[in-house]
Amino acid sequence: GAGVSQTPSNKVTEKGKYVELRCDPISGHTALYWYRQSLGQGPEFLIYFQGTGAADDSGLPNDRFFAVRPEGSVSTLKIQRTERGDSAVYLCASSQTSGGASSTDTQYFGPGTRLTVL
Amino acid sequence: AQTVTQSQPEMSVQEAETVTLSCTYDTSENNYYLFWYKQPPSRQMILVIRQEAYKQQNATENRFSVNFQKAAKSFSLKISDSQLGDTAMYFCAFRSYGNKLVFGAGTILRVKS
Numbered sequence: 036g037a038g039v040s041q042t043p044s045n046k047v048t049e050k051g052k053y054v055e056l057r058c059d060p061i062s063g064h065t066a067l068y069w070y071r072q073s074l075g076q077g078p079e080f081l082i083y084f085q086g087t088g089a090a091d092d093s094g095l096p097n098d099r100f101f102a103v104r105p106e107g108s109v110s111t112l113k114i115q116r117t118e119r120g121d122s123a124v125y126l127c128a129s130s131q132t133s134g135g136a137s138s139t140d141t142q143y144f145g146p147g148t149r150l151t152v153l
Numbered sequence: 154a155q156t157v158t159q160s161q162p163e164m165s166v167q168e169a170e171t172v173t174l175s176c177t178y179d180t181s182e183n184n185y186y187l188f189w190y191k192q193p194p195s196r197q198m199i200l201v202i203r204q205e206a207y208k209q210q211n212a213t214e215n216r217f218s219v220n221f222q223k224a225a226k227s228f229s230l231k232i233s234d235s236q237l238g239d240t241a242m243y244f245c246a247f248r249s250y251g252n253k254l255v256f257g258a259g260t261i262l263r264v265k266s
Contacts, residue, residue: 066252077157077244077256078198091253124196130252142254144190144198 037061039145041127047151048117056112056148060129067110068142069102070126078126084110117152124149155180157247159257166235167265173220174230174260176245182206185249187221187228192259193241201243204228235264 040059048054060067066085070078080094084104092102099117104110114121128142156179166172178187189201204212204221211219216236220229232239245257 068253070254075258077246077258078254080253080255083252094253126196126198128198128254140252141200141203143200147196149196 039127039129039143041125041145041148043148044146045149045151047153049153050117050119052117052152054114054117054150056114056125056150058110058112058127058129058145060108060110060127061143062108064129064131064143065107066130066132066140066142067104068128068130069110069112070128072124072126072147074123081112081125114150117150119152122150122152155182155247155249155255157245157255157257159245159260161260162258163261163263165263165265166232168235168237170235171231171233172235172262174232174243174245174262176228176230176257178226178228178245178247180226180247180249182249185247187219188246188248188254189217189219189230190244190246190256191239191241192244198244202230232262237264237266240264 042057068083069081072078082092082102086107099115101113124147126147128144130140130142158177185206187204191199191201202212202214202217216233218231242259244259246254248254
């Protein structure tokens with residue numbers, strides 16, 4: 036079946052603007068994750084959804100960042116008043132269940148959205 | 154908090170030879186999972202191999218194998234018979250309860266012909 040898809044592939048915006056990044060998880064996957072990957076670094080966790088609710092949003096850097104998953108499938112990451120430091124690749128991943136420490140549930144990643152804030 | 158350290162920013166290997174990528178991690182948890190992901194220039198993160206901490210046997214997937222040393226908190230990746238298509242950034246990652254992955258900074262692997 037289809038993998039995780041993300042749109043747009045690239046987004047260029049100006050400082051202070053609002054952006055939305057979309058993630059379509061693998062069909063049937065209940066868990067969805069957002070990560071941010073700055074140039075030359077590993078991905079950093081932002082937020083994780085189990086179904087429609089945010090189970091862990093401890094990685095969101097500040098209140099300019101918000102994410103939703105209203106129907107438990109597609110998710111949108113929203114960034115208000117963008118800053119140059121927000122420039123990064125935003126990765127989305129999904130997994131079949133949320134598992135916990137006893138699960139081997141694998142997270143499958145999308146190709147990411149490269150956000151550039153000028 | 155858990156941390157993952159990859160001490161080799163870049164590695165090179167000749168085609169058909171073997172290379173080992175290093176990873177160490179820090180945690181107070183007893184049950185957890187470790188992963189190696191590959192990220193080619195296309196940006197797509199691809200799972201290479203995973204290891205459950207409670208299993209003593211090292212995981213193997215075709216040309217890829219790990220050396221998991223739980224007491225030393227070490228999790229290295231060995232790639233045998235390296236191929237040009239193995240050229241990519243490799244990330245070591247840790248996951249315990251809570252599901253979020255904690256990644257290292259990555260190692261760029263270049264396979265030369």
